[in-house]
């Protein structure tokens with residue numbers, strides 16, 4: 345297996361979701377969790393705060409922009425109707441709900457602290473995955489939904505971890521001298537090799553992989569918040585499955601707190617101790633459950 349084939353989709357589904365159907369799915373996924381969350385997300389559609397259409401000259405990608413607590417946040421995305429786009433809508437509206445809930449904070453504390461910035465978005469995607477799995481009977485489609493989620497988790501927790509380790513070591517080496525591109529290539533190769541071992545063959549041009557990660561220049565160590573956010577959501581979601589509705593107000597309070605405190609303190613208000621390995625194990629238990637579900641779907 346070559347590294348360029350690692351993310352090849354398994355059992356591709358070509359189903360197209362009209363935008364209205366995507367809206368209904370995301371609102372239902374949010375509403376099943378919390379009617380308040382659904383209400384907040386609905387406002388984005390009612391107030392035309394989502395730019396979803398693909399147009400010539402429009403910027404690519406997707407984001408949710410919250411400027412100040414007094415101005416509502418807006419979503420930009422490029423909706424083409426595939427399953428990934430529906431997940432992106434849930435992701436960006438997760439950010440949107442976060443901004444709407446934290447608008448009671450001052451401008452300084454309105455934005456979430458960096459490691460928590462991807463919490464609501466990833467949680468929103470997880471709610472959507474759950475809804476799809478509860479509704480979908482076709483084993484091919486189910487397998488594709490499960491694979492997409494599992495691959496997403498692996499890409500975020502393992503790959504972003506490699507990126508973060510590369511970045512730490514590059515900065516440590518930079519203490520002594522300027523690093524040449526070749527030295528960065530070598531370091532990149534070494535850190536990726538630790539992940540792939542002898543299971544994946546890295547193609548030669550992959551040595552330049554570090555050069556297109558804009559975060560290394562524009563948002564240093566942001567990659568860490570993807571890892572933290574993903575692992576946190578896995579554990580929080582498992583906690584939700586265990587606690588049921590009692591979890592919901594605590595979670596909404598967490599989002600409402602914005603950037604008023606450090607992640608350990610914000611989470612301890614929910615009764616979570618981030619230093620307890622048992623809490624993080626919950627996340628891995630959830631991953632195991634997803635893999636078991638996939639095996640069952642594939643009839644293994």
Ligand SMILES: [Zn+2]
Nearest residue numbers: 435439462465
């Ligand atoms: Zn995001």
